[in-house]
Amino acid sequence: MAYVIAALMAGLSFLLNKLFLRYIGPITVISLGPITEEAAKTLFAYYLGAGIIDVHMVFGVIEATYDWHQDGGKNLTAPLLSIAGHSLFGAVTAGILFVTGRVWLGLAAGIIVHLAYNVTVVRLVSGKMTKN
Incomplete structure (x- = not known):
C-alpha cells in the first residue's frame, strides 16, 4: 500500500508543483x-493505514x-538529498504522531521541517551560483 500511495502522491505533487511554478x-x-x-503523503498514508515513514521514503x-534523470545521471547529490530529506520528513511526522497521537501535529512538524530544509537548500544553491 505504501508504494501505491507514494507513487500516486509523487505524480500528484509533480503536477501540482508544475502548476504552482507556472502560475x-x-x-x-x-x-x-x-x-x-x-x-x-501523510494524510493518505495515515487514513489508508500505510506506514508514514515508508510512504515518505518511497x-x-x-x-x-x-x-x-533530469541531471542526466551526472550527479548523485540531489537524488541522495531527496531520499534523505523525505525520509527525515517522514520520521519527524511519524515521531510526533507517535508521541502525541495527533496526525495534525505530526503533519505540522513535517511541514515545518520540509520548509526549513527547502529554504536551506535554496540558500546553499543560490550562494554557490553567485560565487561562480
Whole structure:
C-alpha cells in the first residue's frame, strides 16, 4: 500500500508543483510545494493505514529517480538529498504522531521541517551560483 500511495502522491505533487511554478512562481519551492507534498503523503498514508515513514521514503526514491534523470545521471547529490530529506520528513511526522497521537501535529512538524530544509537548500544553491 505504501508504494501505491507514494507513487500516486509523487505524480500528484509533480503536477501540482508544475502548476504552482507556472502560475505562482519559484516562491512555491519554499511555500506551497512542501505543504502540498507533506499533506498528501501523510494524510493518505495515515487514513489508508500505510506506514508514514515508508510512504515518505518511497516518495523520496521516486523524486531521486526524477532528479537523477533530469541531471542526466551526472550527479548523485540531489537524488541522495531527496531520499534523505523525505525520509527525515517522514520520521519527524511519524515521531510526533507517535508521541502525541495527533496526525495534525505530526503533519505540522513535517511541514515545518520540509520548509526549513527547502529554504536551506535554496540558500546553499543560490550562494554557490553567485560565487561562480
